[in-house]
Amino acid sequence: MVLLLSIIMLLTSTTYSNYLEPDNHIKSATFVSENFEIGPGKIAVKTFLDIEFPKGHIGVKSFDVELVDEDGNSVPLYETYFHHWFAIKYFENISMSTYIEQYHDLRNGIIFQRNQGTCQGYILPHYWGLGSESRGTSSNLPDPFVVELGNPTQIPQGFKEKWLFNIMAIDTRGALHRKGCTECRCNLLNLPKNFYNVTTGIDGKPLSRNYKGGLFCCQDNLQCKLRKDFDAPKRKLSLRYKIRWVDWDEHQVPLKFYILDATDRVRLNGSTSIHDCR
Template sequence: MEFISNAMILSFSILLLLPKSRGTTSKIPDPFAIEQGNPTKIKNGYEEKWLLNIMVIDTRGAQDKKACTQCRCDHMNLPKDFYNVTRDIHNQKLTTNYKGGLFCCQDNLQCKQIEGFQGPRRMVSLRYKISWVDWNIYQIPIKVYILDSTDKVRSNGSKILHDCLAEYTIPATGGGGDSPHVQKENIPMEKGGYLIYGTAHMHSGVVNATLYGQDGRTLCTSTPKYGTGKEAGNEKAYLIGMSICYPQPGPIKIHDGEILTLESRYKNEFRTGAMGHFYIYLAEELPQ
């Protein structure tokens, strides 16, 4: 699907922003919309295209399904030279201190199987519904920001540099007890706006995620929904959705240069590949 010659806007969803999509609403309230395909914003010689990247973890016959979904390296059939040839997010050689996550769930890697298990070859497909309308004077454009609770923000003079790790490991000796493990970072917003939508992308074991303003006010808290059955999209004990925030347009404004605080909370137990991403849609203006 390509939008090159006509200015279009997505009025329903973005493929990138569908965490646990069956149970997470991605509808954008009217008249706000995300502009796509504006020819005046496409660099000369380039075409604007869509990319859909699907990650599927097959847990059939896995020795430990929970460890398999966390991409635990010691539960994967890794090649012998894995740590010698694999590069991390900073293009550095991956060390044996890396216990699990995206790099141990690369294409064609498989979880360790129960001895004797043989599963038939299986084809997996996902269906997404995308709706759009022609741009008109009544639509109000919004900008999408993805915040990461692992963002080690630093500066180079007046320029803010973001250093997101994308994932993290919760150690086995994280304190235990009923208190959750908290991953927290302060993230400056160069450009602000009115908050239109917010939600978090987390994994199973999540307690919640909260985004705070610089003055300590709560901008949005996203809480999990876990499955209770066996059917697709309602798998028992698996995370199937995150709640969203639809504040009334106007009351919540993030100011230019404001420093936001993102906290992602998980159960305090050993876990690899944990993520704490928060998606917010901001509008620079409101309906007249």
């Protein structure tokens, strides 16, 4: 369970709209991410680098996301369970941009910019991002609060500020056990025979055979068990996201994101707090 503290929040690919809202000179743009193909019972875990994002030194007022089909229609949760979407900021080495784009290599030439939360490692690094409950949930920040982005004094020389999406979607059409499929129960998925030998947990150690379900069993392109003789076509889905922002000025009050994990086992090493988010 993840708690997002909204009281101290901090803080692509077709543009559908880009206009100036009458209120407080708020600008708005709607984008569509790269698409991905998914079929009945399939798991899709994708990372989309360098998503479209407003340029310049700005203050973001809201960031809202929807899962849509090729015709731009919202996809219902009972057909495709939108497990999560995370928007993550990173700095990209300009001299390595071509290499990163070609090889999709996140280990070289990229500096990830985590939120201000206490979780360490790769756990919960995002800024905006929620699960299926994000639908219909407003992310609007009241004046004068914003999320400051694109500040040139905070971007390392030779780097660009960029954003990526990390998403997981589970097509539950025809699933033998729809709820179990959305919960990533390992016995409902076509795991490879050597799954427990080659899969490591958060601690970097081989996954225990007592691990019965969770993110590690929901890997890209794995398949949930389907009802006998069920058939439905594959389809291509995308993220449609709307961002509202203002140009930066001295009247804006910048906020920060703090994301906490209810499973965090905090312990002390002298005066240093160690957070073991799970």
